[in-house]
Amino acid sequence: MSSIKPLVLYSHATGPNPWKVAIVLEELQVPYETKFLDFAAIKSEPFLSINPNGRVPALEDSNTGVKIFESGAIIEYLIETYDKEAKLHYTASPEKYLELSWLHFQMSGQGPYWGQKAWFTYFHSDKNITSAIERYGNEIKRTLGVIDSHLKKTGKPYLVGDKISYADLAFVPWQTVLGWLIPDYDASKDFPEWSKWNQSLLERPAVKKVLADKAAVAPKH
Ligand SMILES: N[C@@H](CCC(=O)N[C@@H](CS)C(=O)NCC(=O)O)C(=O)O
Incomplete structure (x- = not known):
């Protein structure tokens, strides 16, 4: 994982949702840095171009060019991209x-x-x-x-x-x-x-x- 450039997790000091993403990043040992935004920054550009809904979390991955929002979608992205050993998911139905x-x-x-x-x-x-x-x-x-x-x-x-x-x-x-x-x-x-x-x-x-x-x-x- 060391060749991975740190992902950027956009967060805010209060509220549980960004921490869900942080837990998955830590479990998968994916390098990341957290940027804490205040409410004014969350509701304005350039952040709104990453999350039009003006909320955190959002994630920017310069390794893939992906910018993504909604914690559930971010978690699915991380699992698909960085959980190649299936540590945190099953690969088969059901x-x-x-x-x-x-x-x-x-x-x-x-x-x-x-x-x-x-x-x-x-x-x-x-x-x-x-x-x-x-x-x-x-x-x-x-x-x-x-x-x-x-x-x-x-x-x-x-x-x-x-x-x-x-x-x-x-x-x-x-x-x-x-x-x-x-x-x-x-x-x-x-x-x-x-x-x-x-x-x-x-x-x-x-x-x-x-x-x-x-x-x-x-x-x-
Ligand atoms: N469904 C969204 C919810 C995001 C959300 O509500 N985040 C809170 C922090 S936990 C937020 O940004 N609040 C700012 C606001 O309500 O304006 C997700 O899970 O990503």
Whole structure:
């Protein structure tokens, strides 16, 4: 991997999504540098020409000329380009498609709903919104339940097959802010299989390294 020129990961000090990409880069030992942008930079050129949606993460790879946005798409790109030894993915059906299912579930079922819980709990100007806070709190618990039931049913330590994949890792950064999203909630009581799985992911050296990097620049979310 040493002949690879460092990739550029565009990030922001707060928010979980860029750290998903950092975890995959660390796991695959792909060299990268992180550029932290403030909100003004994220919403203006030249960044908007990389991500027209004005959000992070985005990734620039001078080895291939690829500039790409949306964390799920970036992860798929990294796996296809840099996981030639299939460390973090399966190459054959059905597992390779099930990994995509879980990644899309993370992108559509975890990220946006957990993000809305943060929004209505901490940032929305109208504070008289208990029904919204309740709805998104329940959605967090529902998604935890989906994963917990799946792991219980399969009896396996990871979401797909017998080995860790990018699909497991994609869930980590949002899960690390669960205590901020629902204060004083012990999810391990309701969802023990989810909790065991989450703990095993947190113990991975690449994950520890990224969470330490995040703690060095970010507040608790
Ligand atoms: N679906 C996008 C979500 C990106 C996203 O919302 N990123 C946050 C940081 S975690 C952001 O850029 N927020 C700035 C804003 O909302 O304007 C992805 O996963 O890449």
